[in-house]
Amino acid sequence: MTFLTRNFLFFPSVPWKHPKDAARDEYGEILNDIYSSAMLFSNEMKSVDYIGPFRSAPERTYLFSGESPSGLGPHGEKAVHILAADEPKRGSKKLGIAEFVSEWLERLGIGSSLSVKGTYG
Numbered sequence: 572m573t574f575l576t577r578n579f580l581f582f583p584s585v586p587w588k589h590p591k592d593a594a595r596d597e598y599g600e601i602l603n604d605i606y607s608s609a610m611l612f613s614n615e616m617k618s619v620d621y622i623g624p625f626r627s628a629p630e631r632t633y634l635f636s637g638e639s640p641s642g643l644g645p646h647g648e649k650a651v652h653i654l655a656a657d658e659p660k661r662g663s664k665k666l667g668i669a670e671f672v673s674e675w676l677e678r679l680g681i682g683s684s685l686s687v688k689g690t691y692g
Contacts, residue, residue, distance in 0.1 A: 632690070658687040 620642045627646050639656040640649040657668045669685050676682040 635689075654685075654687045655689070658689070 625646060627648055633651045633655070635652055635655040637656075638652075640652045643649050643653065654669055654672070657666050660666070669687050673682075673684040676685060
């Protein structure tokens with residue numbers, strides 16, 4: 572790139588940018604970062620199970636097939652199945668979900684503990 576200014580030849584080593592263009596580039600980078608962050612957040616939120624505000628009344632007994640459910644269900648109806656699936660596990664496979672729920676029940680003053688017991692027969 573060659574410029575002719577006042578009868579002198581000038582060979583710029585770096586292309587000159589107007590300060591407004593530089594600011595525009597900086598804002599473009601910031602907007603790109605915000606967009607990338609929003610996309611990451613959106614993708615993470617897709618993996619969150621939503622539980623609606625309305626719950627079914629608890630049943631007296633639940634039939635558990637032994638399969639681990641993939642989610643809680645929109646009304647939390649599969650929560651009991653998740654608790655039941657975790658209970659027979661031992662060692663590092665057991666997540667301790669009932670103990671975790673018990674801790675929160677006590678913190679909130681709702682109850683002192685939660686136990687999961689199977690009835691066979």
